[in-house]
Amino acid sequence: MTAQSAAAASRQREPGSAALPSLEEAYEACRQETAEWAKTFYLGTLLMPPAKRRAIWAIYVWCRRTDELMDSAEAQARPVEELAARLDAWELRTRQLFEGQVRDGLDRAMVDTLERYPQSLQPYLDMIEGQRMDLLQTRYATFAELELYCYRVAGTVGLMTQEVMGLDPAYTSAPWSERPDTSEAAVALGIANQLTNILRDVGEDRGRGRIYLPQEDLERFGYSEAELLAGTLNDNWRALMAFQLARARQWFARSEAGVRWLAPDARWPVWASLRLYRGILDVIERHDYDVFNKRAYVPQAGKLLDLPFSYVIAQAR
Template sequence: MVLADRAIGRLPLPTLAEAFEACRRETAEWAKTFYLGTLLMPPAKRRAIWAIYVWCRRTDELMDSPEAQQRSTAELAARLDAWEQRTRALFHGEVRDGLDLVMRDTIERFPQPLQPYLDMIEGMRMDLTTTRYASFEQLRLYCYRVAGTVGLMTQEVMGLDSAYTSAPWSDPPDTSEAAVALGIANQLTNILRDVGEDRGRGRIYLPQDELQRFGYSEEQLLAGVINDQWRALMRFQLQRAREWFTRSEMGVRWLAPDARWPVWASLRLYRGILDVIERHDYDVFNRRAYVPRRGKLLDLPFSFLIAQAR
């Protein structure tokens, strides 16, 4: 590990324990459903997941924080370039702050490739110039970059069940496709939940050709019109998101036993947001869809039973 030169007057690096605690607090504050799932993991794995989550959040904030909204496209592009350089340096052992410290620990404990991190930064670059998506094929690439990559970042932390890897003749299963599918499913859920919020930032993620197919205009979306055409469009979108969740389920059974329960819990709870959107009659303009804490706690035993059966 290489400690980068630190500016005069800058605070010293925190201890590793302090840096992980900061990640835990941030995850608990900003990703409540996700955080609940991490608490079901062994300490080493949950800490690694918190570190990765905060790295992803920092990457997202380069584009979507209130402060970022005040910057020009050129300034945002420069920030992303600098973040990419810093990320490459991190994977070569350079540590500048507490987040770097926990990420280095995570990378050393759970070796993983750099590419998914670079792909996520590329997804942020898409938001610099793209505010509309002509088709789902274009949207799927975006979803992979900003969320499917998270599945690749975390799959080494989750690990594989030794039952599939211990024998000399074992051919370890490839969970990458399922990991990416879960990330895409989560991002599609985010998009459907945040339609109202995103329109305020001038972004429409629902594919343009599908708006046309269901006879619902961009002008109606910007005005928050809820009619039969909107409901039909949203039913179609929710069904597709559920299909991506189903694809992801195929890989959960390969995971290490101490990872299956938290992954199932996170999957089921996040998919539950789609059910809430339905119960709200597809009103994502005036009501935010979320699974209440009581519902989360009640679902945990079901997720546990499913994890034991798979």
């Protein structure tokens, strides 16, 4: 994001002043932030019609602003009490967004998105609750605990965006049609993406004192927390990671069932994003599960080469 556009988008409205960037400027700021911080996700949005991609950018930026309250370098130096107060203030501001109140340009893009694609406030509150989990919880005893966290910080994104994606009229236009429920698949894709993030970022998270891999799994595979913190690569670690990757792939598979219900102009970008993000798991395998010393990502050339395959799958489903 350029300094000029960022300043325009985040310019605060002073009491009695209507100084805000235009809606076009606000959406452009959302586009730039998405392109900078979520390259794989951004590539998928470019396959959408302009109105839908702009809405997705606005929702992404709201999610990123929420995440930054906890995960930015500046936030990590703050006491827990201050972070908790920030989250409380952000929850209030989010409730006000749903009432149409605007404080800056990024808010303006989000309010416009909510007007165009009405949706529930609850997933947004759930995501904020996920950030509250990060205030005090740095370990997860079971996968059930981790699944709840993954739903809150990522599964909610599927619920936030499903109204933007829309449904295929072929499933809804007939008088006898029953509106298909895509919520379960949308949540599953978010959880799959978050599990992928966790596996990719094990090395980075340990530096912040966080271990998201369930403690029950560490015990099951005979791999200690001390070994994880030391970045030990051994057969037990590889078996543990193979198990985690298989679990993440199961969540991706669960999400696939709902893609066929989506509007035709949303199926290709969703398939592209799904396949590209799942590709990170393949890279982890090629790195022999070394997430301590190697960053797993899909190269740009690989992303571009995969787009035609995603298109063919989208047309067939």
